[in-house]
């Protein structure tokens with residue numbers, strides 16, 4: 001069965017962590033606009049440089065750019081999509097609805113990951129990722145088994161993100177509450193919102209998501 005879902009939640013809610021588990025367990029395709037934009041940033045193009053500045057400040061990139069990225073990926077098809085970090089504005093949500101219609105697909109569920117702000121600060125400031133395979137770690141809650149070495153691929157290229165500092169996080173949270181949190185009401189009204197407790201342990205959050213997806 002092919003299903004398309006959105007993981008909705010503030011920075012650090014655990015969207016990327018859960019998306020990677022869904023990819024592994026269900027063979028779904030993760031569409032993370034954050035990862036796509038970081039790849040554009042690394043391309044060194046003029047657009048990439050502009051995107052890098054906006055992201056480092058913690059502000060949102062324009063709807064036009066991110067909708068364009070998603071449009072390309074949807075056209076490639078796949079065994080169910082996980083929208084991770086998209087949509088982030090009402091304009092992006094409307095555009096996603098239209099894109100899914102055009103490609104004859106439906107949105108099956110929107111998982112709202114609820115986490116309080118204090119936990120978000122701890123999660124973001126302790127996060128690091130593998131630059132080779134993308135596995136996500138945390139200094140306290142998910143350290144690597146061997147210091148400095150990725151558990152999954154053995155790489156020693158472990159990185160921290162440029163926007164994972166307290167100042168950028170404040171802006172990211174403001175952007176979330178101003179522009180993204182209205183999507184909770186938007187999808188509730190459409191009848192496909194399911195909240196999960198994002199404060200629970202990683203495996204328990206996965207269990208709640210699996211229950212919501214049936």
Ligand code: AP5
Pocket residue numbers: 009010011012013014015016017018033034035037054055056058059060061062063066084085086087088092123124126127128136137138139141142163172198199200201202205
């Ligand atoms: P993006 O990359 O999407 O970042 P984000 O939304 O800020 O989300 P994060 O990746 O920070 O957090 P997450 O929820 O994935 O948490 P994670 O699983 O890593 O966006 C970055 C920037 O790109 C934006 O600011 C914007 O500039 C731009 N952008 C992206 N999409 C855009 C769009 N659609 N429109 C416009 N601009 C866009 O977990 C965090 C940490 O917590 C990890 O260390 C993890 O190990 C740990 N953790 C996870 N779950 C648990 C748990 N249950 N218990 C304990 N620890 C946990």
